[in-house]
Amino acid sequence: MKKLPIGIQTFSELIEDQHYYVDKTPLIAELVASGKYYFLARPRRFGKSLLVSTLKSAFSGEQALFNGLYLQDHWDWSVQYPVIHISFGRGVVGSVDTLEQIFRAILDETAHYYGTVLEQQHVANRFSELIQKLRSKLGQRVVVLVDEYDKPILDNIEKNDLAIEIREGLRNIYSVIKDSDAHIKFALLTGVSKFSKVSLFSGLNNLKDISLDSRYATLCGYTLAEIKAVFNGHLDGVDFARLAEWYNGYNFLGEKVYNPFDVLLYLDQRVFKNYWFETGSPSFLIKRIRERQYLIPDFENVVLDEAMLASFDVNEITLENLLYQTGYLTIDRVEELGGDRFYHLTYPNREVKASLNGFLLWDLTQTSPSTISSNQIQLYKALSQPDFTQLEQSLLRLFAAIPNDWYRKNQLAHYEGYYASIIYSAFAALGLTVIAEDVTNQGRIDLTVMLENNVFIIEFKVLDEAKKPGLALAQIKAKNYSQKYASSDNSVYLIGIEFDKTQRNIEFFEWERV
Incomplete structure (x- = not known):
């Protein structure tokens, strides 16, 4: 099956050789036109990698992939930009050495693709060298796309000292983006968690966080209108009330969205199941709940102020913030008092509430x-x-x-x-x-x-x-x-x-x- 950009999703082997278009490219066009450096946090399995791949295809000038989509007629296809696509989803990073090996391999593969050779040995210097050589060779500024930017840290979140070492290694890498400003056309970093700028992006202080920007609330995930429009021929017998109860409810301060992973698998199998929950283990989360002796019913009444919602780092991970960052809780409503904003959190839907509590019940007993x-x-x-x-x-x-x-x-x-x-x-x-x-x-x-x-x-x-x-x-x-x-x-x-x-x-x- 050919590579598909963000506008295109498929049922998992539901119907062979048919593609289903969920066109998010109007938001992509607005994103690129409005700024230069972006950060987006979304739960796992929410389409972040697909978003990154779409941007890569657009900036690389792969016009044929966008036929029928908004971007087809709203993008300058005459210009092709060099793209550095960094993804840390290749496996578990168990040491700083492994991190550097993976990053070096990504840089070398990119250099080889564009027909250039890197000479610097230190990975940060090598990254900077690649950006400058691509700008010089192709005559266009470089696009930097980082997928799962936080995975090396999250892989080691229970090993505090190692997680800190890896965080520092990533900080050195990401600081190159800021230092190479003159050579950068566009940059996007995506991940599950939102580490504070002080801890991880101290050198990238102009990074615009769109995680809770209402204009991009539906950039990842499906709205009900999109489901009905795109999958119209395969919705016979779907109980939309139950579909919403099970998989809708994620709120990023705009229209609530359905988990796309759940929707696709449900439409394939036509069984309401815990598809998303089963793809990850909440063992670290469960351990924190046990250590805190947390009253489980209080998960329905979590309130965080703006600073607490954005405060996430290896040394100061609060349970409430962890639940939110990982997608087990979402925003229910926002309350403004005396100029301050307070976020009331809740479970997004039945799948998450039932599955997490089933896991907790086993751990408690x-x-x-x-x-x-x-x-x-x-x-x-x-x-x-x-x-x-x-x-x-x-x-x-x-x-x-x-x-x-x-x-x-x-x-x-x-x-x-x-x-x-x-x-x-x-x-x-x-x-x-x-x-x-x-x-x-x-x-x-x-x-x-x-x-x-x-x-x-x-x-x-x-x-x-x-x-x-x-x-x-x-x-x-x-x-x-x-x-x-x-x-x-x-x-x-x-x-x-x-x-x-x-x-x-x-x-x-x-x-x-x-």
Whole structure:
């Protein structure tokens, strides 16, 4: 299959030799016309590499690839620019030496392609030499495109000292772009994370970050209109409400976009699955959550100011920022107070919320996957009927299955949020509508769970030494939490769950229907 630019996507072997055009080239034309140095952060599998390849094809003058696209008639095809395309996606960079070897190979391959030879030995000097020689040889300024600029650091994020060494090596490389300003036509760096300019781009202080520029919010990812227009012949039977529930919701301060990787695979297989989540391991993220003893339901109520949202470096990676940078959380809304902007984050969609919480449930309980799966089936059945005896038994089994050795090695059971986190993750992993800290005019419900027309209002308590039962259910009733969901269409149930830290399980479980 021929090389395809950003305007072109294909189903994975869905229909042979047919191409599907999602034309993003109007945004590319605006990008090139409006500036010179750009940075874009997007989650993995979001089309960043395709964007870089498109720019490379356009600047290289490959006009035939853009037939039928906006850029066909809105680009100067008479000029071909030399392009240095740097990608660190060739494998794991395990040392500074490996980084330099990979970068040297990229430089030498580019030099060979353009018929020139490099003489400098130091990689930064070699990079500078390549830029100057291409400018001189071809008579046009050079385009520099860097894909996955941060991957060498992220590959070693758990090895702090090595990550810092690699960061410094990359800083030396990227500083060449600034030093070669007179020879540069255009530069774009893309990656998953947004490392601060101070830590990585200190020499490239004129780099324009378009990660949250509303004009380019849909540069990567699909809008609903694009899906309906481009894949029109293959949408019969598609439930668009479910498609949005599963794969839409990524917000870069413009129109929300669907994960393109998910959409293509869904249209190929016609099964709603966790396609994107399964392509990466959140092990480092899970480790940070465990170390922080983070209350999992609080992921629905993360708020960051502008400085915190942009603060990401090896020495100061906050859990909340990590969740956002990697795509497990996205922007829900922006609040402006006294001239400052605050970003309220949330899960983008069902795939991410259910998958991440399934992973968290296993980590919090250290129970075998088969045991968890079996219990999750029973838990769902209990809610769907609803059968509160079965619901109580399912939750009791969930806690009873946690190995005693897990408690011996960890102090998690000593913080109250541990119990609420397990139950929250168990419900969220089922793909149910789960609202943590659900706001009412009388206070906050610990947890609201909805399945079809059934609404379950849940309050948690950890018992003190007196072990006085009934406080959880009493609080729900005293605060009149059910009023928020009072409707002839809803069946509302109140559930009080009280834990005993000594027994490490539920001591009292009460419920009643409103």
